[in-house]
Amino acid sequence: MRAHQCWYANAVLQCGTDADTDCVAGEERFVGRQKELGLLRRWLADARAGSGRVVLISGPAGIGKTMLSIGLARAAVDGGHLVYFTTAAELAARCHKAAIEGRWATCMRFFAGPRLLVIDELGYLPLPGDGASALFQVINQRYLKSSTILSTNVGIADWATAFGDATVAAAMLDRLLHRATVVGIDGPSYRLRATSSTPPTTCGRNPSPPQQRPRCSTP
DSSP states (O other), rough: HHHHHHHHHHHHHOOOOOOOOEEEEEEEEEEEHHHHHHHHHHHHHHTTTTOOEEEEOOOTTTHHHHHHHHHHHHHHHTTTTEEEEEEHHHHHHHHHHHHTTTTTHHHHHHHSSSEEEEEEETTTTTTTTHHHHHHHHHEEETTTTTTEEEESOOOOGGHHHHHTOHHHHHHHHHHHHHEEEEEEEESHHHHHHHHHTOOOOOOOOOOOOOOOOOOOOOO
8 A cells, every 4th residue: 555655646746737637546536736736846856955844744634644745755765865754653652762761862863864754643643741852852853954744633723732732832843834845735535535435235135126116007
């Protein structure tokens, strides 16, 4: 599935010359917006140049945030850059474990290393007590040095509430938005739309044959 998502998201980035262009890959469809696709293309060019740019992809679940993140990451890999993909929960857990084991500096160097770091699903799961602080320190050490992609279902105005620390959230947003491309995506979930389009099936029994209407005979 990941390989398919990489190919499909790259296809999305390459098309979309009109305001509402339909890009078809297999059985999936993506309605691209010219402005957002143009922003992603320009961001990708800047990221390849190592300018320390950030892209923040925001929107509800099931609309393709992870798919677009993987597509950008794949393009960076194709360009010869080191890329690391993780979720926000995995990043927080890894930093927490490193702090307990006395490997904090090594962990920070690990996340500072990739030319592009992708942090997916930010806000989907609550971060542990030190999770927001760890995320801030990763963002802070990459600031203006290496590029970062974040996908989240939390609106910027709600970060303080979601992370439970208004000071850390404000400091994180200050660094993220300084040189960021913010892409807001909205619409129905592709998963739910695919489910609603699937015809109902019967489980463990044969459907009843259709009732035939009586015919009227003429004398």
